[in-house]
Amino acid sequence: LRSPLARLQAATALAAGRPGASPAEAGRVEREIRRMDRVIGDLLRYARLGATGTVARRLVRLDALVAELCRDEELEARNRPCELAVRTGQELLVVGDPDLLRSAFENLLRNAIRYAPAGSRVEVGAEHAGDDIRLTVADRGPGVPGEYLERIFEPYVRAPGPAGPADGTGLGLAIARRVFVAHGGSVRASLREGGGLLME
Numbered sequence: 001l002r003s004p005l006a007r008l009q010a011a012t013a014l015a016a017g018r019p020g021a022s023p024a025e026a027g028r029v030e031r032e033i034r035r036m037d038r039v040i041g042d043l044l045r046y047a048r049l050g051a052t053g054t055v056a057r058r059l060v061r062l063d064a065l066v067a068e069l070c071r072d073e074e075l076e077a078r079n080r081p082c083e084l085a086v087r088t089g090q091e092l093l094v095v096g097d098p099d100l101l102r103s104a105f106e107n108l109l110r111n112a113i114r115y116a117p118a119g120s121r122v123e124v125g126a127e128h129a130g131d132d133i134r135l136t137v138a139d140r141g142p143g144v145p146g147e148y149l150e151r152i153f154e155p156y157v158r159a160p161g162p163a164g165p166a167d168g169t170g171l172g173l174a175i176a177r178r179v180f181v182a183h184g185g186s187v188r189a190s191l192r193e194g195g196g197l198l199m200e
Contacts, residue, residue, distance in 0.1 A: 002040060008033055042171040045103065046155065049178040056097040062133055063088040065102055066126045073109055082116040089127040096183045104179035107172035108137045108187070108199045115141030115197075132185075140196040149189045153177040 012029050070086045077084045094101075112122045116139045125136040144152060144159035151157045156170040173187075180187045190198045 002037065005033055005037055005040070039171075042175060046171050046175050046178065049100075049175065049182060055100060055182045057095055058098060060094050060096055060098045060101060062092040062094055062101070062135070063090060063126055065098060066105060066124065066135065069102060069106055069109065070124055073106075073113060076110070077113050077116075077122065080113055080116055081118055082113060083121045084113075084124060085121050086124045087127070088125070092126055092128065092133050094133060094183065097179075100179045101183065104176040104187075105135060105137075107176045108135075111172060112137045112139035112141070112197070112199070115139060117141065134200060136198060136200045138192060138196060138198045140192070140194070143191050143195060143197045144189070146191065149191070152189060153187065 009030070012033065016023065066088055067086060070084050074084060109122070109124065116122050120140040123136070123138040125134070125138075127134055148157070148159035152159055153173045153176075155174040158170055177187050187199060190200075192198050
């Protein structure tokens with residue numbers, strides 16, 4: 001599926017350089033191609049996580065991973081505009097797949113930023129909780145109806161409510177759950193007092 005997408009991108013670039021080509025039309029095609037590529041990527045990741053033996057086993061410092069990801073997402077947060085407030089413990093070590101763990105946590109964080117009201121704060125935490133490690137992402141967005149707190153982790157399920165950007169695939173939270181479960185963990189959502197959503 002990605003091979004024809006690559007050819008479409010090349011054809012679009014050539015068409016955009018021809019006299020009389022509409023830049024707006026070329027831009028729309030390019031956006032659709034990028035969206036298709038994201039959908040295919042998410043489908044592949046979700047399917048791969050359903051297979052056995054797909055999770056690498058390396059020593060990962062989750063505190064460093066979370067801090068780096070938050071630095072990478074600062075620009076997106078400023079464009080919202082909202083603030084990222086990060087709190088991590090020291091030496092949060094787990095054995096797992098760093099790429100998958102980053103992807104799962106990135107899905108939670110981007111979801112929070114997407115729905116965060118302008119001027120609000122997205123709070124990110126990573127700390128020891130007994131023998132476990134607790135990762136949290138909390139926002140002040142619209143939240144979801146109570147009956148959707150579990151269903152939003154199912155593929156393609158979208159909770160009703162104020163619409164965010166329409167470029168998601170409906171797989172981000174499902175992928176996050178599969179990643180955390182594959183690492184012996186879990187993820188759940190709860191409504192925050194005063195509004196917003198807590199993922200932990």
